[in-house]
Amino acid sequence: MKRRGFLAVAGAAFVAGCNKVAESNAGSKLLGAAEKWHQGAHRLLTNREALAPEYPKSAISPYFRGNGSTDPQNGDYPAQAAEGFANWRLEVRGLVENPLSLSLDNIRKLPQRTQVTRHDCVEGWSAIGAWTGPQLSLLLDAAKLRPEAKFIVFRCADNLNGQDYYESVDLIDAYHPQTIVAHLLNGEPLPVKNGAPLRMRIERQLGYKHAKYLTAIEAVASLDDIGKGQGGYWEDRSGYQWYAGI
Amino acid sequence: MKRHSFSTRVWHWSNLVCVVVLFMSGLTISNAHRRLYWGDWGFAPEQAWLEVPRFPDWMTIPGYYSLAVARDWHILMAWPFALMLLFMWVAMLVNRHFKRDIATSRKEWKPANIAADVKAHLKLDFDHGGGKYNFLQKLAYGVVLGVFLPMMVFTGIGISPGMEPTFGWMVDLMGGRQSARSLHFIFAFLLFGFFVVHVLLVLLAGPFRQIRDMITGGRRDEA
Numbered sequence: 350m351k352r353r354g355f356l357a358v359a360g361a362a363f364v365a366g367c368n369k370v371a372e373s374n375a376g377s378k379l380l381g382a383a384e385k386w387h388q389g390a391h392r393l394l395t396n397r398e399a400l401a402p403e404y405p406k407s408a409i410s411p412y413f414r415g416n417g418s419t420d421p422q423n424g425d426y427p428a429q430a431a432e433g434f435a436n437w438r439l440e441v442r443g444l445v446e447n448p449l450s451l452s453l454d455n456i457r458k459l460p461q462r463t464q465v466t467r468h469d470c471v472e473g474w475s476a477i478g479a480w481t482g483p484q485l486s487l488l489l490d491a492a493k494l495r496p497e498a499k500f501i502v503f504r505c506a507d508n509l510n511g512q513d514y515y516e517s518v519d520l521i522d523a524y525h526p527q528t529i530v531a532h533l534l535n536g537e538p539l540p541v542k543n544g545a546p547l548r549m550r551i552e553r554q555l556g557y558k559h560a561k562y563l564t565a566i567e568a569v570a571s572l573d574d575i576g577k578g579q580g581g582y583w584e585d586r587s588g589y590q591w592y593a594g595i
Numbered sequence: 596m597k598r599h600s601f602s603t604r605v606w607h608w609s610n611l612v613c614v615v616v617l618f619m620s621g622l623t624i625s626n627a628h629r630r631l632y633w634g635d636w637g638f639a640p641e642q643a644w645l646e647v648p649r650f651p652d653w654m655t656i657p658g659y660y661s662l663a664v665a666r667d668w669h670i671l672m673a674w675p676f677a678l679m680l681l682f683m684w685v686a687m688l689v690n691r692h693f694k695r696d697i698a699t700s701r702k703e704w705k706p707a708n709i710a711a712d713v714k715a716h717l718k719l720d721f722d723h724g725g726g727k728y729n730f731l732q733k734l735a736y737g738v739v740l741g742v743f744l745p746m747m748v749f750t751g752i753g754i755s756p757g758m759e760p761t762f763g764w765m766v767d768l769m770g771g772r773q774s775a776r777s778l779h780f781i782f783a784f785l786l787f788g789f790f791v792v793h794v795l796l797v798l799l800a801g802p803f804r805q806i807r808d809m810i811t812g813g814r815r816d817e818a
Binding site: 380395 | 615616619624625627628630632635636637638639652653654655656657658661662663664666667668670671673674755756757758759760761763766772773776
């Protein structure tokens with residue numbers, strides 16, 4: 350008991366010290382910088398076009414876990430879901446020459462990519478599914494990005510804990526061949542828990558980047574004025590790393 | 596007893612800090628999803644091979660549940676940990692510490708020698724004779740430096756989705772991403788086991804002199 354008590358005190362003291370470091374200015378800067386070192390190392394070691402592993406159909410998980418929002422009840426999402434998303438629109442807007450507003454039919458008629466990939470949640474679990482949809486690069490090229498555009502922001506229909514979900518990536522991940530706007534999971538329209546009717550697939554990053562219930566794709570020059578400026582819902586809310594390839 | 600070289604001492608203490616922070620922040624990350632799986636995927640209880648207990652706040656970094664902050668620490672300390680390990684290996688090969696003090700000879704693997712060494716340990720007799728370390732010590736340090744610590748780096752890379760396009764072969768070698776995650780956990784606890792035994796033996800073998808020597812290198816006249 351005594352030894353346990355000593356361990357607990359030593360552990361707590363060490364934790365308190367670490368918290369002090371994390372709260373200090375230099376400490377929090379250092380913690381933030383490490384994310385950039387990993388991103389730099391990944392970009393250095395990995396070709397910008399290099400693909401995340403793709404699996405045979407036999408590797409698909411028996412069902413696909415949903416996380417975060419799994420049944421949005423805000424705004425007109427429930428009504429849209431009730432009518433089978435017949436009037437869903439996806440906008441492509443922001444720093445583009447030709448803003449687009451696409452129906453699900455428009456999206457289904459574009460050239461499609463199907464990929465059996467592994468989804469890795471930041472919590473640690475993984476699931477494998479087959480995703481189908483047009484490459485994001487097709488939509489961006491159709492809308493014609495303006496040269497000032499540096500990031501692509503994904504706007505979502507779900508409001509989680511009082512804040513609208515959103516995410517963002519840089520142009521390298523936006524133009525990656527496996528970055529698709531998925532409307533099918535395992536050959537079926539997306540289930541609501543997995544982001545119906547449209548979700549992003551950003552295959553070289555963790556699950557929270559794969560924005561669900563997608564309503565708009567927005568080209569921007571900076572992320573500073575969006576949400577709380579950290580580039581995504583979880584980044585703003587909890588301080589998750591914007592670069593989620595780690 | 597030979598002096599500990601400067602590189603050994605710097606690595607020893609910096610590695611201690613790195614491993615402690617990585618381990619304690621790793622416990623928070625484990626708390627985020629307390630199941631382990633084999634293969635490429637897994638997310639539900641029926642696929643798990645182990646249900647991990649929840650680690651209490653006093654042993655985790657930060658001292659409350661925050662996956663984001665724990666990942667910040669883990670991601671930061673992974674750098675000095677991996678780079679210092681590389682430094683230690685280069686130093687150990689260049690200054691012959693590895694060959695002279697850690698590598699074992701065929702003779703040492705004879706059952707009689709191993710039995711004698713085990714017996715000496717049980718009697719708490721830590722006399723090394725002429726060498727710096729006895730057989731069990733060489734074995735422990737060799738396995739920690741050559742297997743446990745490098746496996747933490749490799750399995751860590753294996754969990755990272757951004758590394759997989761380049762290191763997919765390594766993930767395959769480990770049996771998939773969830774296997775890499777399980778191995779990351781197993782090697783972390785093997786290291787923890789080493790840490791406990793290591794500290795215990797230092798305490799039994801004369802903690803003051805042992806710790807002093809790992810700081811200052813040890814007395815010159817003993818060299």
